[in-house]
Amino acid sequence: MPDQTRITVSAERPYDVLVGHGLLGELPGLLGPDVQRVALIHPPTLIRLAASATQVLETAGYEVVRLDVPDAEAAKTATVAASCWSVLGNAGFTRSDAVVGLGGGSTTDLAGFVAATWLRGVRLVTVPTSLLGMVDAAVGGKTGINTPEGKNLVGAFYEPAGVLCDLDSLTTLPPADLVGGLAEVIKCGFIADPAILTLVETSPDACRTPGSPELRELVERSVRVKAEVVSGDLRESTSVGGRVGRELLNYGHTLGHAVERREHYRWRHGEAVSVGLVFVAELARRAGLIDDALAARHAAVLSSVGLPVRYEAGAFDELLVTMGLDKKTRGSTLRFVVLNGLASAEILAGPSEDLLREAYATVSAE
Numbered sequence: 551m552p553d554q555t556r557i558t559v560s561a562e563r564p565y566d567v568l569v570g571h572g573l574l575g576e577l578p579g580l581l582g583p584d585v586q587r588v589a590l591i592h593p594p595t596l597i598r599l600a601a602s603a604t605q606v607l608e609t610a611g612y613e614v615v616r617l618d619v620p621d622a623e624a625a626k627t628a629t630v631a632a633s634c635w636s637v638l639g640n641a642g643f644t645r646s647d648a649v650v651g652l653g654g655g656s657t658t659d660l661a662g663f664v665a666a667t668w669l670r671g672v673r674l675v676t677v678p679t680s681l682l683g684m685v686d687a688a689v690g691g692k693t694g695i696n697t698p699e700g701k702n703l704v705g706a707f708y709e710p711a712g713v714l715c716d717l718d719s720l721t722t723l724p725p726a727d728l729v730g731g732l733a734e735v736i737k738c739g740f741i742a743d744p745a746i747l748t749l750v751e752t753s754p755d756a757c758r759t760p761g762s763p764e765l766r767e768l769v770e771r772s773v774r775v776k777a778e779v780v781s782g783d784l785r786e787s788t789s790v791g792g793r794v795g796r797e798l799l800n801y802g803h804t805l806g807h808a809v810e811r812r813e814h815y816r817w818r819h820g821e822a823v824s825v826g827l828v829f830v831a832e833l834a835r836r837a838g839l840i841d842d843a844l845a846a847r848h849a850a851v852l853s854s855v856g857l858p859v860r861y862e863a864g865a866f867d868e869l870l871v872t873m874g875l876d877k878k879t880r881g882s883t884l885r886f887v888v889l890n891g892l893a894s895a896e897i898l899a900g901p902s903e904d905l906l907r908e909a910y911a912t913v914s915a916e
């Protein structure tokens with residue numbers, strides 16, 4: 551029996567997230583017996599892991615069609631999605647077939663979107679291989695691609711049938727990508743589980759070490775945060791019973807996504823989110839919602855693991871325009887998820903441009 555923790559997400563259809571070591575053999579169990587063929591979508595960097603997954607699936611009796619898609623953010627385009635649809639069409643994929651997305655968050659976002667749209671929805675299992683994929687992207691049913699106008703502007707809420715987080719795959723992940731994933735982990739610490747922050751603050755090196763018990767604990771805690779939030783609000787309502795619902799998980803992303811787009815996705819998602827977290831903490835401090843210490847804790851913990859906390863001084867006007875297309879925006883009103891205390895959030899709607907500029911000045915570097 552492999553060493554695994556099972557975390558259940560109970561949104562529209564309950565499914566399990568398995569976290570542990572040596573889990574690839576669990577993939578057929580997540581796909582289930584009714585599936586006949588599997589489209590295995592993966593990036594070129596993971597050819598060997600994809601070959602192992604293919605072997606596991608073929609041994610279990612599935613026919614496997616492999617789709618090697620462009621790496622990283624280059625996978626999240628309408629052109630790549632259309633090329634996947636074309637492969638599925640030519641192979642005659644029906645509703646008894648399934649999609650497996652194996653890779654980082656970019657790959658699982660694309661694979662999820664392909665699964666959600668092919669025949670209006672076929673079974674999907676995600677196998678995240680990056681830290682960010684495990685703690686965030688592959689869990690919770692947000693799927694999508696980018697358009698030239700912005701990040702994740704086309705997509706669907708579409709839940710996987712299961713998620714397989716094999717921590718062994720993190721041993722080949724480039725260290726900078728592991729650090730990028732820590733931005734979403736630290737986000738979970740600020741919005742819901744401060745024990746995450748304490749763990750990172752006391753053991754920053756162990757938290758960056760694949761195979762360490764500390765990293766496993768961070769993965770499990772973050773998946774629990776995500777599972778709890780999406781179970782209460784899969785489709786991201788504006789508020790749930792007067793409280794912030796799924797939008798909570800967008801903490802730091804309003805500016806973060808704008809930075810990513812401005813950098814043409816050469817910055818990692820987690821790096822851009824890191825700057826976005828420091829910015830929005832400063833916004834909350836200036837709005838009188840959090841104290842100096844909580845705001846300063848953001849930059850301190852993020853920079854302690856090597857994440858960026860500053861961005862270009864002259865970029866504000868361009869970033870402000872891009873933030874207008876953020877999914878939390880309503881009409882011309884920008885809306886930010888802000889803390890009003892540790893692990894307690896609210897929405898700050900329509901802050902003045904002056905306030906935004908002042909907060910940006912704190913995170914900007916010449």
Ligand SMILES: NC(=O)c1ccc[n+]([C@@H]2O[C@H](COP(=O)([O-])OP(=O)(O)OC[C@H]3O[C@@H](n4cnc5c(N)ncnc54)[C@H](O)[C@@H]3O)[C@@H](O)[C@H]2O)c1
Nearest residue numbers: 595622654655656679680682683686687692719722723819
């Ligand atoms: N759907 C969601 O809820 C959600 C949540 C957070 C982020 N995201 C999205 O996820 C994406 C970022 O994900 P990411 O940080 O995983 O980036 P990524 O998918 O671009 O992967 C980063 C790099 O790591 C490589 N890689 C991944 N796993 C590897 C492994 N085990 N060994 C060697 N190389 C490996 C990839 O090939 C890529 O080059 C962004 O597009 C972001 O918008 C989505």
Ligand SMILES: O=C(O)C(=O)C[C@@H](O)[C@H](O)[C@H](O)COP(=O)(O)O
Nearest residue numbers: 686690692701702796799800803877
């Ligand atoms: O799951 C969510 O909800 C999130 O907001 C998680 C984010 O970390 C993630 O980057 C998500 O893809 C952002 O979604 P978007 O709706 O702002 O595109």
Ligand SMILES: [Zn+2]
Nearest residue numbers: 734803819823
């Ligand atoms: Zn994110």
